[in-house]
Amino acid sequence: MGKKYYQEDIECAPREEISKWQSEGLVRSVRNAYENSEYYRGKMEERGVKPSDVKGVEDIHKLPFVSKEDLREAYPYGLLCRPLSECVRIQSTSGTTGRRVIAFYTQHDIDAWEECCARAIVAAGGTRDDVVQVSYGYGLFTGGAGLNGGSHKLGSLTLPMSSGSTERQIQFMQDLGTTILCCTPSYAAYLGETVSEKGLKGTIKLKAGIFGAEAWSEEMRRDIEEKLGIKAYDIYGLTELEGPGVGYECEEQRGMHICEDQFIAEIIDPNTGETMPDGEKGELVFTSLNKEAFPMIRYRTRDICVLSHEKCSCGRTHVRMAKPMGRSDDMLIIKGVNVFPSQIETVLINNGYSPNYQLVVDRVNNADTLDINVEMNQEMFSDTLSEISARERALVGALKGFLGIYARVHLVSPKSIERSEGKAKRVIDKRKLY
Ligand code: DLL
DSSP states (O other), X not given: OOOSOSSHHHHTOOHHHHHHHHHHHHXXXXXXXXXXXXXXXXXXXXXXXXXXXXXXXXXXXXSOOXXXXXXXXXXXXXXXXXXXXXXXXXXXXXXXXXXXOEEEEEHHHHHHHHHHHHHHHHHTTXXXXXXXXXXXXXXXXXXXXXXXXXXXXXXOEEEEOOSOOHHHHHHHHHHHTOOXXXXXXXXXXXXXXXXXXXXXXXXXXXXXXXXXXXXXXXXXXXXXXXXXXXXXXXEEEETTTTEEEEEEEOTTOSSEEEOTTTEEEEEEOTTTOOBOOTTOXXXXXXXXXXXXXXXXXXXXXXXXXXXXXXXXXXXXXXXXXXXXXXXXXXXXEETTEEEOHHHHHHHHHHTTOXXXXXXXXXXXXXXXXXXEEEEOOHHHHTSOHXXXXXXXXXXXXXXXXXXXXXXEEEEEOTTOSOOOSSSOOOEEEGGGGO
16 A cells, blocks of 8 residues: 655645745745846836735735736746756747747756656555656657656656557556556546547557546546546646646645646636636636746636635645636637537537547638537448437537537537547637638
């Protein structure tokens, strides 16, 4: 039996102690940003705040927000707060539009990040006796490096697979007895599909998976758990803050514990910037407490989420975040109704379809249209055309009933939608092409 926590004194610390760390960390971080980055200093001066105005967490609202646009504007060194000679690494986001975001790390920053990832692995039942297969992409993306580092810190045998080469992934799982798989949920679903089609479930020893980097539904979780015979845990994070490990699920799986010794989490109303109370849905905002090279002060993630300070029976005291529904930029507005791709995923899986789908949004005669391509399984594929049309109509009805939107549904042949090895691209928004 391994330890239940990686750092019990931190993960289960009393609230008063957490608040004390947060106040001290905030003061330190604000000073670091103000004194070492002209860009941060400019933003604070514009808002009329000085480091001496921030004495503790209660003063956080005085500080200006930092947005993705700020990061782009300050690229590459504007927010850097340590000389390059003290930095040991960069990582970068997978952004497809505009400039990439680059984050810098000192060795201290890397250590703190890897500790968060080690906590996540232990929370998923990991011990030094586990074999951890890291199938997130390695390179600039933080997924591979983060979980790799966490697994090392814990002392587990680490398989630095990176993503792709599905056959080889399964071969290693079999040959080396992988017990914990780390990858994106869409890649886990693909691996699960392959394992179950080939009848290999009995030949692998997986017990848990740590999946994140994109929004995924509870239905998708059950699908993956079933196909791989595991318990699937969610993990959250973003490059700007460190990478994976900002939040992670424990065995209770009722939200992800945010590493509150490293970050202050707030929920704000995305329109007004006002802080919202526990339990209300809004945009997640983070402030780093200990980052040296690249501190983030009130960073607006655009992720839509809910926080809960309710006591968790796992013993951890850090605040929990619900599964993010997706980024506000991924939210589709279809004839005035807000829909996230993950909600459509829920309807599809509940109606017996696989999580292989694509959404095509367009504007025709000034009205938004949504087309959903969904894969049939082999069995459905052999149905008659009229049976397939009836299935399509049933799915249109289910979507309308559940989400209140009208979408055209096209059932497509098995395996015709490209599988993802990293973050899945589920939405094609043709409106952005005009
Ligand atoms: O995706 C870091 C990561 C790697 C997290 C591996 C978990 C596992 P970025 O590429 O900077 O970093 O993308 C960050 O991905 O703002 C969310 O919109 C989304 N995201 C990350 N984790 C989750 C999750 C990594 N568990 C952006 N659920 C974030 C939903 C997630 N969305």
